[in-house]
Each structure stands twice: as structure tokens, then as C-alpha cells.
Amino acid sequence: MRVSHLFTKTSKTAPADEVAKNAQLLIRAGYIYKVMAGVYAYTPLGLRVLEKIKQIVREEMNAIGGQELIMSSLQRKETWEATGRWDDKVVDVWFKSTLKDNTEIGFGWSHEEAILEMMQQFIQSYKDLPVSVYQFQTKLRNELRAKSGIMRGREFVMKDMYSLHTTAEDSDAYYEKAIEAYKRCYDRFGIGDSTFVTFASGGAFTKFSHEFQTICDAGEDILYTNEDHSVAVNEEVLDDAARELRVDKNELRPVKSAEVGNIFKFGTEKSEKMGITFTDRNGEQKPFYLNSYGIGITRVMGVIVEKLADDKGLVWPETIAPYKVYLVSIGEKGASRADELYNELMAKGVEVLYDDRDERPGAKFADSELLGIPHRITVSDRLIETQQCEYTNRKDGETALLTYEEAIAKLI
Amino acid sequence: MRVSHLFTKTSKTAPADEVAKNAQLLIRAGYIYKVMAGVYAYTPLGLRVLEKIKQIVREEMNAIGGQELIMSSLQRKETWEATGRWDDKVVDVWFKSTLKDNTEIGFGWSHEEAILEMMQQFIQSYKDLPVSVYQFQTKLRNELRAKSGIMRGREFVMKDMYSLHTTAEDSDAYYEKAIEAYKRCYDRFGIGDSTFVTFASGGAFTKFSHEFQTICDAGEDILYTNEDHSVAVNEEVLDDAARELRVDKNELRPVKSAEVGNIFKFGTEKSEKMGITFTDRNGEQKPFYLNSYGIGITRVMGVIVEKLADDKGLVWPETIAPYKVYLVSIGEKGASRADELYNELMAKGVEVLYDDRDERPGAKFADSELLGIPHRITVSDRLIETQQCEYTNRKDGETALLTYEEAIAKLI
Numbered sequence: 001m002r003v004s005h006l007f008t009k010t011s012k013t014a015p016a017d018e019v020a021k022n023a024q025l026l027i028r029a030g031y032i033y034k035v036m037a038g039v040y041a042y043t044p045l046g047l048r049v050l051e052k053i054k055q056i057v058r059e060e061m062n063a064i065g066g067q068e069l070i071m072s073s074l075q076r077k078e079t080w081e082a083t084g085r086w087d088d089k090v091v092d093v094w095f096k097s098t099l100k101d102n103t104e105i106g107f108g109w110s111h112e113e114a115i116l117e118m119m120q121q122f123i124q125s126y127k128d129l130p131v132s133v134y135q136f137q138t139k140l141r142n143e144l145r146a147k148s149g150i151m152r153g154r155e156f157v158m159k160d161m162y163s164l165h166t167t168a169e170d171s172d173a174y175y176e177k178a179i180e181a182y183k184r185c186y187d188r189f190g191i192g193d194s195t196f197v198t199f200a201s202g203g204a205f206t207k208f209s210h211e212f213q214t215i216c217d218a219g220e221d222i223l224y225t226n227e228d229h230s231v232a233v234n235e236e237v238l239d240d241a242a243r244e245l246r247v248d249k250n251e252l253r254p255v256k257s258a259e260v261g262n263i264f265k266f267g268t269e270k271s272e273k274m275g276i277t278f279t280d281r282n283g284e285q286k287p288f289y290l291n292s293y294g295i296g297i298t299r300v301m302g303v304i305v306e307k308l309a310d311d312k313g314l315v316w317p318e319t320i321a322p323y324k325v326y327l328v329s330i331g332e333k334g335a336s337r338a339d340e341l342y343n344e345l346m347a348k349g350v351e352v353l354y355d356d357r358d359e360r361p362g363a364k365f366a367d368s369e370l371l372g373i374p375h376r377i378t379v380s381d382r383l384i385e386t387q388q389c390e391y392t393n394r395k396d397g398e399t400a401l402l403t404y405e406e407a408i409a410k411l412i
Numbered sequence: 413m414r415v416s417h418l419f420t421k422t423s424k425t426a427p428a429d430e431v432a433k434n435a436q437l438l439i440r441a442g443y444i445y446k447v448m449a450g451v452y453a454y455t456p457l458g459l460r461v462l463e464k465i466k467q468i469v470r471e472e473m474n475a476i477g478g479q480e481l482i483m484s485s486l487q488r489k490e491t492w493e494a495t496g497r498w499d500d501k502v503v504d505v506w507f508k509s510t511l512k513d514n515t516e517i518g519f520g521w522s523h524e525e526a527i528l529e530m531m532q533q534f535i536q537s538y539k540d541l542p543v544s545v546y547q548f549q550t551k552l553r554n555e556l557r558a559k560s561g562i563m564r565g566r567e568f569v570m571k572d573m574y575s576l577h578t579t580a581e582d583s584d585a586y587y588e589k590a591i592e593a594y595k596r597c598y599d600r601f602g603i604g605d606s607t608f609v610t611f612a613s614g615g616a617f618t619k620f621s622h623e624f625q626t627i628c629d630a631g632e633d634i635l636y637t638n639e640d641h642s643v644a645v646n647e648e649v650l651d652d653a654a655r656e657l658r659v660d661k662n663e664l665r666p667v668k669s670a671e672v673g674n675i676f677k678f679g680t681e682k683s684e685k686m687g688i689t690f691t692d693r694n695g696e697q698k699p700f701y702l703n704s705y706g707i708g709i710t711r712v713m714g715v716i717v718e719k720l721a722d723d724k725g726l727v728w729p730e731t732i733a734p735y736k737v738y739l740v741s742i743g744e745k746g747a748s749r750a751d752e753l754y755n756e757l758m759a760k761g762v763e764v765l766y767d768d769r770d771e772r773p774g775a776k777f778a779d780s781e782l783l784g785i786p787h788r789i790t791v792s793d794r795l796i797e798t799q800q801c802e803y804t805n806r807k808d809g810e811t812a813l814l815t816y817e818e819a820i821a822k823l824i
Contacts, residue, residue: 005477005479006479007479007531007534007535007540007543007545008534009534030534033530033533035483035484035486035487035488035526035530036486036488036517039484039486040484041481041482041483041484041526041530042481042482043481044479044480044481046481047480047481047482050482065417067417067418067419067456068456068459069453069454069455069456069458069459070453070454070459070462071447071453072447072451072452072453072567073485073550073552073567074447074448074451074552074566074567075447076447076448095509095517095519096509097507097508097509097519097554099554099566100554100555100556105448105507107507107509107519114447114453118445118447118453119419121445122419122420122421122442123419128419131419133419133456138485138550140485140486142509142511142512143512144512154486154511155484155485155486
């Protein structure tokens with residue numbers, strides 16, 4: 001993509017009411033556009049990051065047998081009444097409206113009940129289980145405040161997966177598989193080293209659930225962890241979890257963290273409340289075991305900005321960067337040679353954002369840094385004679401003079 | 413994908429209140445699930461069809477320089493007040509709700525105003541134009557009635573594209589390019605031969621807009637066309653368009669049709685109403701020319717079902733079928749050889765739905781037909797000795813005995 005063709009532009013300022021660093025940087029770099037507090041549009045650059053995050057999650061969920069589907073945003077009142085979660089006093093983030101005939105409807109802030117209601121049509125026998133389904137859904141939540149940019153919005157994209165099992169053992173085994181799949185996701189996002197499976201508060205069925213907490217100054221949570229991070233516990237369950245894990249809670253140190261995923265065992269609770277059962281081997285009706293597994297896709301994007309950005313702007317891990325290479329042309333001869341290099345890289349399948357604008361070099365370099373593209377190649381008049389270009393790494397600032405062949409070899 | 417793993421099942425019946433053939437068949441085949449009238453979830457099979465339709469549209473929009481983004485569902489009242497379209501008396505399909513602080517918000521039934529408001533931030537000069545942006549958005553519309561299945565829903569996916577230009581000439585030229593791109597979409601969907609650029613009613617700026625109407629018994633429209641279909645006119649503009657095109661309207665015959673796309677020139681009307689301008693070469697503020705281009709993605713899926721399905725079930729064109737091949741195993745030896753063939757086809761990148769269930773052959777064949785997968789390969793005990801399998805074409809019923817090598821060669 002040529003920067004001259006891209007309709008977004010970088011900006012020196014973000015909206016005055018935007019307090020979150022992730023949104024400020026993403027707006028300034030032209031990745032997102034603020035519609036209202038907690039509601040953002042994603043421009044071509046932002047959408048590319050989201051799609052890369054989704055694709056990583058998709059591959060990992062498929063690898064453990066997850067089947068992708070897409071539920072609706074519009075929700076029936078009756079779907080949520082069985083579990084008591086239609087009530088605004090129980091769930092205070094519903095957006096609701098009415099059909100023309102005054103039927104009340106809600107907008108999906110979660111889809112557990114909706115998916116279970118649907119699964120009822122397909123799950124009759126123990127032979128139909130286990131099953132695991134997931135979606136990437138735009139969730140709508142009427143949050144009182146929305147000041148964390150894309151880390152917590154009124155409209156956001158979430159991968160939510162649900163698995164149904166005949167026994168607690170089978171549910172437990174799949175839960176462990178999902179933990180490993182989640183770890184692979186964070187590794188591939190480039191934040192695996194600082195993201196930990198964390199004890200969090202449970203529910204009626206289990207004492208604890210698990211969150212994936214990543215160390216982050218902008219996080220809303222406090223994580224207690226030991227030196228090698230083999231133990232990680234949310235503040236809210238510190239006492240209980242320390243007892244359970246037989247560790248001295250005074251040896252755990254607090255660190256600010258952000259939740260980037262959560263997984264939960266419901267046991268048979270939901271199935272019983274909704275009256276959805278399967279026929280077991282003996283012909284008896286039994287409730288099934290349900291687990292849920294969430295990753296906020298837009299949230300992960302925001303958290304990664306908060307964790308990795310520096311004073312020059314965004315810093316994307318290569319796996320989720322909108323483009324791998326930022327190609328800068330300087331001068332007339334440089335532009336001509338850069339055109340060629342652009343075509344060569346494109347032909348080799350390298351994703352290149354090519355700054356072909358008639359702009360001063362400093363402005364191009366500043367945009368390259370603000371945009372956070374991992375690798376920069378500069379082709380300038382000055383280096384045409386030696387047939388070289390300048391390589392710069394966004395993350396560590398490493399620079400090198402390379403021949404065009406060396407540059408291509410480094411980038412493919 | 414193995415049918416034994418797929419959580420959906422075919423069914424002999426659809427919900428009693430479902431009158432549309434497209435929804436009846438898609439529900440029976442397990443492609444969609446009815447949440448409420450006009451609201452459907454898409455199961456793994458249905459989602460695959462949607463994604464294939466989207467990918468074709470994406471490629472064609474990218475090919476004419478469209479830049480993909482994603483707007484929000486939540487809409488600000490102020491965005492729509494400038495054009496008068498917040499008013500329920502003007503637009504009667506709004507779903508609305510309120511934030512916690514009683515701020516009124518709407519749910520996007522269209523995104524023209526929202527996209528223009530955003531573009532205002534990026535378009536300042538004639539140098540920033542032309543630009544063309546599009547999205548695949550879930551639209552929410554509070555339709556009074558919703559009886560056409562996925563052809564007209566309360567929640568549906570639409571590709572909407574908008575192009576902005578400095579002059580009427582540039583707008584006209586791009587409009588023509590978009591018509592050609594749309595034609596390529598319908599060709600690739602497998603309905604190009606019976607889909608026509610049709611004169612439809614215009615607006616303040618142009619006498620006519622254009623729809624893409626496809627011949628369809630379940631369609632809501634009447635299209636007037638001549639023998640070679642070189643002229644196609646909507647009933648509502650028959651007299652005017654016949655005069656304009658200098659054809660005798662009595663030579664045009666009526667045929668039932670369904671709209672599968674519409675494109676529209678707004679001229680400078682929207683830009684003026686919203687007060688969004690650009691600076692021209694002479695430093696003057698000018699309103700820009702706007703065109704919009706829509707394709708209902710879910711609607712196209714429904715229309716294709718209506719057009720191509722037969723008395724045995726769905727019939728998908730190969731380009732949008734969820735899988736290319738339905739592989740049926742019969743008997744124990746057949747199952748063993750089918751396993752091998754499944755792996756061979758998968759290794760070659762062929763999308764196979766493998767009916768590995770312990771079911772009688774008749775049930776497998778019936779499901780294969782209901783699901784509408786273009787090619788069927790049957791590997792049965794009976795044919796193991798001759799090392800052959802049976803090929804059946806879903807559309808024309810062609811059958812043939814093939815060696816495994818011939819089958820693979822035919823399917824890759």
C-alpha cells in the first residue's frame with residue numbers, strides 16, 4: 001500500500017477528551033477513529049491489526065477442535081430470563097430497544113445463553129458431545145464510563161468460545177487444552193513472556209476461575225506473583241489462592257496488570273437453569289458441563305499498544321503489525337529505485353507500506369515511528385551510487401546499510 | 413471437516429413460522445439458526461458461505477482501489493441530525509436506546525452520515541481526493557415485518573462502499589468502474605447471466621440510480637426487460653426510463669426479480685447538508701461528490717438459494733459453496749479407503765466435507781443433496797475391488813465411475 005493512497009493521515013494531537021494512551025496513539029497514527037466515548041471505528045490500518053489478531057486466535061481455536069459460527073446481536077428477552085440475566089438489576093450493561101410491535105429486545109453484551117439455546121437444537125445424545133464452538137462477535141455494553149480507549153469499550157470485538165461436555169473430567173481436560181491454546185495465542189501476539197495464567201474468583205461451581213493477566217502499567221488489576229512468575233494470583237482471591245497453592249502470600253509481589261483473557265467452568269449450572277439436557281448411555285436425561293473462554297480482540301490490541309509503545313509512538317510485534325515493512329523514498333532517484341524495491345517486495349509476498357509522498361525525510365521517519373511498523377527501509381538519492389539502502393528496526397533502533405538483495409533477504 | 417465432528421445436523425422440518433424458502437432450506441440443512449423473525453445466527457456451514465461471498469466482494473472492491481475499514485454499530489444522534497435522518501418519521505427503521513447518562517444513541521441501519529463525518533477528519537484538500545472506502549457491517553433495522561428469511565432481515569451483513577470526488581466527471585467515471593466491479597462479483601457468485609444493471613429511481617441529484625436485479629421468483633420486484641436483456645428497468649421508473657433509453661416500453665416484458673445491489677450518485681447534496689468541504693486548487697472551499705455502492709451479503713446468499721435450489725435441497729455454485737466436495741464412505745472397507753482419499757484431497761488443498769458417519773447410504777446421499785455441495789464422491793465396499801469411486805455432480809446429476817486418481821484430478 002502506498003501512503004499517498006491511504007486515506008488516513010497521522011496527526012500531532014488526539015481528541016482532548018481522550019485520556020487513554022492506547023487510544024491517543026492509535027488515533028494520532030490513524031488506526032482508529034473516535035465515534036463517542038468507548039466507541040471507535042477501525043480504519044484500514046486498525047482493521048489489519050484486528051484481523052491478524054483474530055486470525056491467530058482462529059487458528060489456535062480451530063487447532064483444539066473449535067467450530068466457528070456467528071450469533072446475532074439482537075437477543076430475545078426469553079433467552080435470558082431463564083437464568084435471570086435479562087433483569088437490568090442483575091446485568092447493568094444491557095442496551096435494550098423494542099420492535100415495532102413493542103416486543104422488547106436486547107443487544108448482545110454476551111452470548112452464553114443465546115449459544116446454549118441454539119445448541120439445544122443440535123445436542124440430543126451423549127454421542128453429540130463434546131462440542132466446542134466460538135465466534136468473533138461485536139459486543140455492545142452500556143458501560144457507565146468508558147475511559148480506557150479500546151481496552152474497555154461500549155462496542156468491542158470479542159472471541160467467545162463455549163465447550164459442552166458429558167462429564168466433569170472431560171470438561172477439565174478440555175479446559176487444560178484451552179489454557180495451552182491461549183498461551184500459544186499470547187506467545188504469537190508477542191506478549192507471552194509477561195502474560196500469566198492467574199487465579200481469579202470462581203462461581204457456584206468452582207472456587208477459582210482463571211484469567212490471563214499481562215503485566216501492564218495501564219492495567220486495572222493488581223496481580224500477585226513470585227520471582228519466576230510460576231504463581232500468579234488476582235488481588236481479590238489472594239488469601240484463598242495462596243492457601244490453595246500452599247505459598248506464603250507475603251512472598252508474592254504486587255504488579256499492575258491487564259486482563260487479556262478469561263476462562264471459566266460453569267459446571268452443570270447453566271444447563272440446569274436453562275433446562276437443556278442430553279440423553280446419556282443409559283437413556284437418562286442429564287445436564288451437561290459448560291466451560292467458556294473469552295479473549296477481547298480489540299482489548300488485546302489496546303493492551304499491546306500500552307505495553308510496547310515508546311515515546312516515538314506505536315511498536316507492533318511483527319505477527320500483528322498491519323505491514324511488515326515501511327519503505328521510505330528520499331529524492332527523485334531514490335523514488336525510482338524505491339518503486340522497484342516496492343514491486344520486488346510485493347511480488348515476494350512481503351506486506352509493505354510505501355511512503356511515496358513528496359514529504360521531507362524527517363516527516364516520513366516520524367510517521368514511520370508513530371505507525372510502529374517493525375522494519376524500515378530507506379532508499380535515498382545519497383545511497384543510490386553505492387546501491388545500498390538503510391535498514392532501521394523500530395523496536396531496538398538497530399540500523400544497517402544493506403544492499404537491495406540483503407534487504408530483500410532480511411525481509412522475506 | 414468430518415460430518416461426525418460438525419455439530420449441526422440436517423432436519424426434515426423448519427420452524428412452522430418460517431415461510432421463506434431460503435430460510436427453510438438453510439435451517440433444514442443446518443446453515444442458519446433462527447433467533448427471531450428476521451434474525452439468524454450463521455453456523456459453521458453458513459459462515460463459510462458468507463465469508464466466501466465477502467472475499468469475492470473484497471477482492472473486487474480492492475481491485476478498484478477501495479480501502480476496507482469498519483465503522484461502529486453505535487451511532488451518535490448529532491451525526492444524523494444534519495441530514496434530518498435521525499427523525500423516526502423520516503427513517504422508520506431505527507433501533508434506538510440510551511446511555512446511562514440518558515444520551516440517546518442509535519444502532520447503525522446505514523453508515524453514510526457516519527462515514528462522511530469520519531472522512532471530514534482526513535479530507536482537507538483536493539489532493540486527498542478521490543477516495544473510496546468500504547466495510548462489511550452488521551446492519552440493524554427495525555423492520556415492521558420480516559418474512560423473507562435472510563433476504564430481508566432485522567440484522568444482516570452489508571458491504572457498503574462510498575466514494576468521494578472533486579468533480580462530477582470523476583464521480584461518473586468511478587461509478588462506471590464500480591458497475592464493472594459489481595458485474596464481476598455476480599459473475600463470480602454464479603448468477604452473472606441472469607443479473608442486470610437496472611434503472612431505478614434516483615434522488616435530488618440524478619434522475620435514476622442503478623440497481624442490480626437478478627431474475628428470481630421469490631423477488632419482491634418487477635423488472636422490465638427486452639429479449640437480450642440489454643435493457644432492464646424497474647417498474648417504478650418504467651415510463652421515464654423507456655423515454656430516456658428511447659425504447660418502446662411495450663416491447664419490455666415483466667419478470668420477477670430480486671435486488672442484489674444498488675449504487676447511487678448523491679452529487680454534492682450530502683456534503684452540503686453536512687457542511688463537509690475540501691479546498692480546491694484555487695484555495696476555495698467546495699463540497700465533494702459522493703457515490704454509494706451497496707451489496708447485501710446475507711441477502712445475496714438468500715437470493716442464490718432461492719434461484720438455484722431444487723426439490724432435493726440447496727445447490728451452491730462452486731465459488732461460494734462451504735465445501736467443494738462431499739465425500740461419502742459406505743461400508744468398512746469403503747470407510748478405510750475414504751479416510752485415505754480424504755487425507756489426499758486435504759493435502760492438495762481441496763475443501764472436503766467427509767461424511768464418515770455410521771449411517772445408511774440413503775441418508776448420506778440425501779444430506780449431501782440437501783447441503784448442496786457441488787461434487788460428491790462415494791467410496792463403497794462394492795467398488796473397492798475395481799479401485800473405483802462414484803462421482804456425482806449436484807447441479808446436473810452427472811455421474812461417473814472414476815479411479816481415485818481420476819477423482820483427485822477432477823477435484824483439485
